[in-house]
Amino acid sequence: MESIMEKPVAVDAAAGGGGGGGAGRTRSDQLAPSQSLSRTASAETVLSNADTTSLSRKSSFGRKRTASAGGGGGGGGGNRHIRKSRSAQLKVDVEDLVSSSAALSRASSASLGFSFTFTGFTPPPQGMHYSADPTTFSDDDSPMDIEAGARRRKKLMTEPTLPIYLKFTEVKYRLSAKKGSPREILGGISGSVSPGEVLALMGPSGSGKTTLLSILGGRAGGGAVEGCVSYNDEPYSKSLKRRIGFVTQDDVLFTHLTVKETLTYAALLRLPRTMTRQQKKERAMDIIYELGLERCQDTMIGGSFVRGVSGGERKRVCIGNEILINPSLLFLDEPTSGLDSTTALRIVQLLHDIAEDGKTVITTIHQPSSRLFHKFDKLILLGKGSLLYFGKASEAMPYFQSIGCTPLIAMNPAEFLLDLANGNTNDVSVPSELDDKVHMENHTLENNNSKNDYRPSAQDVHEVKHEINVLML
């Protein structure tokens, strides 16, 4: 890692980015009365514990919960009455959760899984009005609703963060082998991503997506890294570490904690001392609302032996754990793996919303649906550690068509690009250079009595692409 950090390159003017609407929709009209009541009551208790210095923000926060409960049909006055009558029997208040021995014993019985590494959160200004609109998604929203909700959704993540422009040039990664020469995992990958953009790293399994993501996130493993990675023209530093959120493929969560407990503990442990305990707890609740987790906030995370939240909800909790600290750079390793296409779309829409708040988002992705593919601003296509494409995601197909690679049947763009990266040219028209190479290699294989067909490698596609590029210049 040392070598890449010593020589940052000058950064060109940051490319424009962003785009896409925010996700979410209101769920208040579908809330069961009991859920509404308990949330309202809980909010009331939080309010009652509030110190006077942050009254205005807490009031708006209280209104927010009231509003969401009110969606179920209750008016303001009625809610107040309900809140009063229920306040005595509140059991799920955050204060109780944090101090209750039951919660603690459950926590201690689970394995420690948080990766509390960063603490660079700036507390929001007092009196900041947080959204009263709980219009985030839940698992039964339709994609149409998501789009509509995206327009309605107000943002919670309004605290300013340092915009970070990430640029990487000729990044190589080699692993030393016990026998023979070192194994090259990444061979000269270049690209950049601006605040407001979502960069997707796509490629077949084993192509080096996670390795590249880890290097960019300052988490390179034991191999040798070459090239240059710069953050606003600066090399990686300790202070930058505090501005990075990293959601790994297998983030470990406490099985027996509820969603609310998980995020509240994370807030209490990860947010800076300059924030009061109350502010931290409110921050956790804001995240719950922002990520549309209010309906499952009291559900246990669960695991192999305990039934808990759904896969999509679990992913959102992992993302919540990271966006709590309001990172400038957010890295995610396969946040949509194992999810159905609609839930995956919601997660990617969420990433869009986060980017729209001025964050820089980089995510690996396995096999996105076409709708999901079009949500990315930029794309890096990897094939066996080689860079096959870097540019706007929307221009990837036209680009490959311009060099003679076109799908022969209607195909999801991601599927087509992954086929190319895998060297699978069935149903794909490829340039004659590549075709010739396939025939030549097959001829050699026939002469050797081999039963296998030659499949062009990612390197072949890469080379052909390079030759064509040269011819086109």
Ligand SMILES: Nc1ncnc2c1ncn2[C@@H]1O[C@H](COP(=O)(O)OP(=O)(O)OP(=O)(O)O)[C@@H](O)[C@H]1O
């Ligand atoms: N520490 C390591 N030791 C041995 N091999 C490694 C190590 N790190 C990465 N590799 C190898 O590097 C290659 C790229 O791995 P990487 O996890 O980056 O791929 P990927 O594209 O993220 O794959 P997947 O989509 O399956 O997660 C793989 O062949 C992997 O086995």
